[in-house]
Amino acid sequence: MMRYPVFTAAVTAAVMALGLAAGEARAGDMPGVTATEIKIGGTMPYSGPASAYGADGRAELAYFKMINDQGGINGRKVTLMSVDDGYSPPKTVEQTRMLVEQEGVAFMFNGLGTPTQTSVQKYLNMKKVPQLFVASGADKWGDYKHFPWTIGYQPSYRVEAQIYAKYVLKTKPDAKVAIIYQNDDFGKDYLNGVKDIFGDKYAKMVTKDISYEVTDPTTDQQVVTLQASGADTLMIFATPKFAAQIVRKVYDINWHPTEFLTNVSISVGAVLKPAGVEKAVGIITGGYLMDSTDPAWADNQGMKDWLAFMDKYMPGADKTDGNYTYGYAVAMTLAHVLKECGNDLSRENIMKQATNIHALEIPVLIPGITVNTSPTNFHPLRQLQLARWNGKTWERFGDIIEGNGS
Amino acid sequence: MSAARRPILPVILALGLAVALAFLVSDYRLFQLTMVLAYAIAILGLDMLIGYTGQISLGHGAFYAVGAYTAAILMANFDVPYWATLPIAALICAGFGFAFGFPALRLGGLYLALATFALAIAVPQLLKYKAFEAWTGGVQGIVISKPDPPFGLKLSQDQWLYLFTLMVTVVLFLLARNLLRGRIGLAMRAVRDHALAAEAMGVDIALLKTRTFALSAMYTGIAGALGAIAVQFVAPDSFSVLVSITLFVGLVVGGITSLAGAVFGAIFIVFLPNIAENISKAAPGAIYGVILIAFLYLLPMGFAGLRRRVARPGATAQPPAQALTPSPGTPSPGKSAAEIRIKSG
Numbered sequence: 001m002m003r004y005p006v007f008t009a010a011v012t013a014a015v016m017a018l019g020l021a022a023g024e025a026r027a028g029d030m031p032g033v034t035a036t037e038i039k040i041g042g043t044m045p046y047s048g049p050a051s052a053y054g055a056d057g058r059a060e061l062a063y064f065k066m067i068n069d070q071g072g073i074n075g076r077k078v079t080l081m082s083v084d085d086g087y088s089p090p091k092t093v094e095q096t097r098m099l100v101e102q103e104g105v106a107f108m109f110n111g112l113g114t115p116t117q118t119s120v121q122k123y124l125n126m127k128k129v130p131q132l133f134v135a136s137g138a139d140k141w142g143d144y145k146h147f148p149w150t151i152g153y154q155p156s157y158r159v160e161a162q163i164y165a166k167y168v169l170k171t172k173p174d175a176k177v178a179i180i181y182q183n184d185d186f187g188k189d190y191l192n193g194v195k196d197i198f199g200d201k202y203a204k205m206v207t208k209d210i211s212y213e214v215t216d217p218t219t220d221q222q223v224v225t226l227q228a229s230g231a232d233t234l235m236i237f238a239t240p241k242f243a244a245q246i247v248r249k250v251y252d253i254n255w256h257p258t259e260f261l262t263n264v265s266i267s268v269g270a271v272l273k274p275a276g277v278e279k280a281v282g283i284i285t286g287g288y289l290m291d292s293t294d295p296a297w298a299d300n301q302g303m304k305d306w307l308a309f310m311d312k313y314m315p316g317a318d319k320t321d322g323n324y325t326y327g328y329a330v331a332m333t334l335a336h337v338l339k340e341c342g343n344d345l346s347r348e349n350i351m352k353q354a355t356n357i358h359a360l361e362i363p364v365l366i367p368g369i370t371v372n373t374s375p376t377n378f379h380p381l382r383q384l385q386l387a388r389w390n391g392k393t394w395e396r397f398g399d400i401i402e403g404n405g406s
Numbered sequence: 407m408s409a410a411r412r413p414i415l416p417v418i419l420a421l422g423l424a425v426a427l428a429f430l431v432s433d434y435r436l437f438q439l440t441m442v443l444a445y446a447i448a449i450l451g452l453d454m455l456i457g458y459t460g461q462i463s464l465g466h467g468a469f470y471a472v473g474a475y476t477a478a479i480l481m482a483n484f485d486v487p488y489w490a491t492l493p494i495a496a497l498i499c500a501g502f503g504f505a506f507g508f509p510a511l512r513l514g515g516l517y518l519a520l521a522t523f524a525l526a527i528a529v530p531q532l533l534k535y536k537a538f539e540a541w542t543g544g545v546q547g548i549v550i551s552k553p554d555p556p557f558g559l560k561l562s563q564d565q566w567l568y569l570f571t572l573m574v575t576v577v578l579f580l581l582a583r584n585l586l587r588g589r590i591g592l593a594m595r596a597v598r599d600h601a602l603a604a605e606a607m608g609v610d611i612a613l614l615k616t617r618t619f620a621l622s623a624m625y626t627g628i629a630g631a632l633g634a635i636a637v638q639f640v641a642p643d644s645f646s647v648l649v650s651i652t653l654f655v656g657l658v659v660g661g662i663t664s665l666a667g668a669v670f671g672a673i674f675i676v677f678l679p680n681i682a683e684n685i686s687k688a689a690p691g692a693i694y695g696v697i698l699i700a701f702l703y704l705l706p707m708g709f710a711g712l713r714r715r716v717a718r719p720g721a722t723a724q725p726p727a728q729a730l731t732p733s734p735g736t737p738s739p740g741k742s743a744a745e746i747r748i749k750s751g
Binding site for chain 1 (some may be wrong): 570643
């Protein structure tokens with residue numbers, strides 16, 4: 001039992017070194033796995049422009065430390081090698097290859113960033129190394145037909161837009177909708193989501209959709225044009241700086257549509273304060289994680305456990321930072337997958353278990369939101385609960401709404 | 407010419423080792439070494455401008471990006487073979503460098519540094535610009551395939567790419583060596599050391615600076631193309647302003663006006679971030695900074711300076727602030743080309 005995987009790993013390594021085959025992992029091979037340990041890899045922006053997201057990786061490391069203190073999973077210690085890629089794709093390629101080829105990790109977990117993870121998607125799929133629970137809101141991680149070894153995690157931008165569109169259809173079927181979106185893949189994912197739900201009615205319901213460029217100095221002109229279209233509902237699919245401009249301008253020109261705002265841009269400090277917290281009152285967004293500052297969760301067991309975890313394993317960390325909640329949630333999801341794998345920790349079985357999750361409850365997700373995957377659904381989270389800005393906090397309201405499948 | 411003969415043996419040994427490495431180390435390490443070679447070419451390009459001609463550029467990441475995108479677009483959209491993208495990337499970057507250098511080089515010293523820095527900041531945004539999106543792939547970038555070894559050679563893709571890059575590197579270094587040792591190299595240093603005197607001796611300063619800028623951009627562009635082929639992916643986020651700074655760091659740490667220094671500098675910028683991260687995940691940037699400062703303190707003239715110091719114990723103690731002035735032993739502009747000895751490998 002001990003010698004077999006070591007021997008086959010050596011043979012596989014030799015074969016790959018000769019370049020005769022790119023990652024021919026046969027069933028029964030368990031790279032990165034010994035009787036007492038499973039080694040997994042991940043890349044995170046611990047340095048560079050996106051280093052705030054490094055909190056996600058630190059929460060994962062702390063979570064698996066806790067798991068290992070409790071005896072590991074199925075008797076194996078989980079060793080997460082979480083390395084820095086500085087949010088730079090060439091570095092992601094280097095680090096991912098280091099983890100896969102030098103360290104021989106079983107799979108890659110929760111690598112962060114759309115461009116960074118795109119740079120290794122083809123490589124990992126060619127090598128048949130699972131790229132589990134990519135930390136990015138792009139819709140592309142659910143493309144199981146072309147990339148069967150890649151699966152996303154959080155509700156994608158497209159799913160989020162579907163949910164806003166569903167809510168509009170249900171509460172105000174004759175709404176006249178205006179949309180402003182960033183002219184790139186991020187913005188277009190949202191536009192596609194709205195089209196998914198409105199379908200034939202899109203031309204009738206949407207009075208105007210308009211884009212802006214990240215290079216535009218201001219979006220004022222677009223907002224004025226949208227108001228002139230006669231819309232009574234506005235969907236804002238913009239990154240924080242532009243979102244702040246748009247929210248402010250809408251208020252300043254005395255336009256009062258029902259506003260939906262992407263949850264990328266719901267930061268109080270980065271968006272609502274610059275826009276003016278009173279000018280944003282009534283804006284609707286959607287979320288899936290519990291917010292530790294929400295008093296409604298004070299007596300929730302999941303939140304209490306999370307706070308205890310934070311105190312014990314991440315003392316001093318900022319508990320209002322949602323990245324820690326996210327890292328905890330996704331690590332817990334992985335722990336479930338590894339548990340379900342039992343003793344068969346081959347890459348095939350890990351992928352199989354990751355794509356057969358049914359109504360898994362994660363204690364820090366808003367109650368009612370569950371993790372679901374299947375061989376034809378590589379979007380684990382597809383539900384949100386809406387929340388409205390009341391001038392001080394985001395106030396959740398209404399039922400859990402589910403987006404379309406993959 | 408004894409001056410020319412001296413460095414040949416170590417160079418041949420180093421080359422032999424470099425070729426042998428292709429069969430000794432893992433594919434992953436070869437990928438890293440391929441990146442080292444690409445960065446070495448880029449640093450050499452930067453050295454021509456900064457070290458030899460005394461014009462500071464903080465924007466060479468822009469040319470690196472243009473070279474990378476040229477290769478990626480040609481390979482992904484026009485099915486051009488990888489090797490054929492290199493001369494095209496070279497031409498485009500040289501043209502780009504010439505066009506940019508012509509007005510920019512009227513600016514001197516720090517002002518030129520700022521103008522080039524602006525270029526480095528602008529490029530990632532231009533790469534996202536909608537008008538180019540059909541080619542550049544916008545923020546998503548372009549994924550390209552790694553080339554297979556030709557003629558049915560029994561090599562892995564990484565082995566082949568490493569050897570191919572090594573070949574290109576050797577050719578480019580030889581060309582640079584000949585150029586920098588010759589008349590033009592002499593004129594470059596004359597412009598750096600005393601522009602007025604150079605002009606009095608008949609050097610067309612504006613033309614020489616612009617051509618050097620174009621040449622420097624060309625080298626960096628070829629490096630970008632090689633880097634893109636090795637990484638198999640380009641995106642605007644790959645070419646942040648940090649690329650320019652990193653190349654600059656590599657140049658200074660390696661030691662200016664030194665061909666071998668360019669290779670040392672490249673090794674430094676590829677491997678140091680990994681070492682820094684191994685020491686501390688919480689603040690890899692701070693560790694990087696500390697190591698960098700330690701290096702500058704211990705090796706004020708870079709790796710190349712260390713070699714020079716070992717070779718000639720008398721010629722030491724040059725503070726880094728004077729790095730742009732001629733190093734000890736560098737011939738004065740008055741000497742003939744035959745006497746010139748560049749402290750190279």
